[in-house]
Amino acid sequence: xxKCTFCAGGPEDNFSKEERELYGQNRIAEGKVPLCAAMxxxxxLLAGDGxxxxxxxxxxVFKRGSGNNAWGWDKAYQKx
Numbered sequence: 001x002x003k004c005t006f007c008a009g010g011p012e013d014n015f016s017k018e019e020r021e022l023y024g025q026n027r028i029a030e031g032k033v034p035l036c037a038a039m040x041x042x043x044x045l046l047a048g049d050g051x052x053x054x055x056x057x058x059x060x061v062f063k064r065g066s067g068n069n070a071w072g073w074d075k076a077y078q079k080x
Contacts, residue, residue: 007035 009026012019019026027035037047046053064071 004034007032 006023007025007027009019009023009029012022014026014029027033032038033047034045037045046056065073067073
């Protein structure tokens with residue numbers, strides 16, 4: 001996903017005074033996940049290594065099902 005600049009910094013050098021003044025903390029350069037993903041109460045936002053994110057997604061799909069077999073699907077999409 002594209003990242004906003006709230007915790008990714010900008011085009012300035014990482015950890016520079018200019019970057020700190022303009023953008024505050026650069027969580028990405030510090031090796032941390034974006035704050036939105038770290039604080040997401042439902043863990044719907046995933047960030048990190050692509051292989052790890054894909055594994056988490058596959059595990060969720062396996063546990064919850066997908067499409068018509070997904071947990072809660074019949075409640076959210078009731079036939080009329």
